[in-house]
């Protein structure tokens with residue numbers, strides 16, 4: 001069984017800014033959000049049972065790609081990560097409090113920065129993928145905090161009280177009989193899951209999580225109260241596993257991974273309700 005420390009060359013093109021030079025390691029999800037714990041990394045397709053695959057790869061230090069330059073990783077993303085961690089800390093506190101909370105809560109976040117943290121780390125997935133995709137603007141969305149990212153794409157979030165982590169940038173979701181299709185990128189890691197729906201007109205399967213659409217015109221450092229629904233938690237494998245006939249999820253690239261722990265982490269929300 002191969003043991004990988006990091007995936008990617010030491011020199012190459014940064015997936016966010018396109019500069020060619022030394023590359024640095026990026027943890028996905030970011031290190032500040034997820035502890036560096038030994039994980040078994042499986043390709044998403046094998047986890048969903050779509051095809052037989054060899055057992056996963058051991059990643060002793062979490063999921064790491066060497067695909068970002070020093071500036072994008074250390075300067076650009078570290079600013080956004082602070083906003084992401086601040087949001088995650090508030091949700092973690094809700095999940096861990098012994099007080100029985102009402103199903104609908106709020107947290108204070110900077111949506112423009114949180115959304116760019118998620119996109120930036122998902123851009124790190126894969127090697128030599130600068131501005132790949134449709135629209136080919138991912139790098140600009142990350143680098144320019146005034147860019148129209150939240151106007152163009154839907155960033156959804158929901159509580160994720162599970163141990164496993166899933167990151168994917170190459171999912172394409174469509175519905176049989178319609179012409180709506182979209183690239184969907186996901187980053188799921190206790191306590192929050194995010195999905196970036198590149199084509200906003202695509203509804204997700206069965207349930208529409210809250211999104212940052214309302215905050216698309218905010219400034220980068222504007223902070224708002226956003227809802228957190230403790231009583232609306234989809235299955236762990238949603239939305240990458242279609243629940244209904246007629247919905248199709250296709251993997252068009254390689255960059256989709258699920259990391260599993262051997263045993264669930266403690267403090268999983270006890271009274272979670274099925275949607």
Ligand SMILES: [Zn+2]
Pocket residue numbers: 014015016017018019068069070071072073
């Ligand atoms: Zn860069």
